[in-house]
Amino acid sequence: xxxxxxxxxxxxxxxxxxVSARIKAAPEAVYRALTSARELTRWWLLGAETDARNxxxxxxxxxxxxxxxxxxxxxxxxxxxxxVDLEPGRKVAxxxxxARGERRAPPLVSAFIEKRGAACSVTVxxxxxxxxxxxxxxxxxxxxxxxxxxxxxKLYLETGRTxxxxxxxxxxxxxxxxxxx
Numbered sequence: 001x002x003x004x005x006x007x008x009x010x011x012x013x014x015x016x017x018x019v020s021a022r023i024k025a026a027p028e029a030v031y032r033a034l035t036s037a038r039e040l041t042r043w044w045l046l047g048a049e050t051d052a053r054n055x056x057x058x059x060x061x062x063x064x065x066x067x068x069x070x071x072x073x074x075x076x077x078x079x080x081x082x083x084v085d086l087e088p089g090r091k092v093a094x095x096x097x098x099a100r101g102e103r104r105a106p107p108l109v110s111a112f113i114e115k116r117g118a119a120c121s122v123t124v125x126x127x128x129x130x131x132x133x134x135x136x137x138x139x140x141x142x143x144x145x146x147x148x149x150x151x152x153x154k155l156y157l158e159t160g161r162t163x164x165x166x167x168x169x170x171x172x173x174x175x176x177x178x179x180x181x
Contacts, residue, residue, distance in 0.1 A: 043156035
């Protein structure tokens with residue numbers, strides 16, 4: 001009689017954080033803004049190093065931003081990783097190493113760029129957060145941070161303005177870009 005087959009490991013249920021924005025810019029400009037260290041430091045980061053090719057290194061340093069209530073938020077701090085899926089004008093994906101002391105955030109983040117007339121739709125997907133209620137605050141924090149990033153990208157590409165040190169949401173970015181017309 002043979003030994004019973006080992007039972008498969010139970011699959012951990014996960015959920016993705018997904019944030020989208022409509023940005024009046026060419027897909028190539030969005031791609032460049034997400035992959036060029038020079039561009040990233042213009043609109044979002046304090047520091048960046050990028051080797052924009054598949055398996056190329058990426059290092060990002062986020063500022064501590066001020067919330068609308070005046071308090072400070074640490075943001076993502078400093079992260080290192082690699083580009084894992086680059087399709088110029090269509091997709092940017094990073095695989096980040098865990099930050100010092102942070103083991104709960106999943107490593108894979110992808111930005112999908114889709115042309116829509118004179119604009120494009122940009123969707124950031126941070127994949128693999130635990131479904132457990134205990135991870136809800138972590139998911140909400142990352143959703144807020146990615147919305148802040150997309151809002152800043154929208155403001156920069158549509159107006160040339162930046163606000164790296166202030167938190168921004170997509171509604172505020174929509175209002176700020178509409179005033180410019």
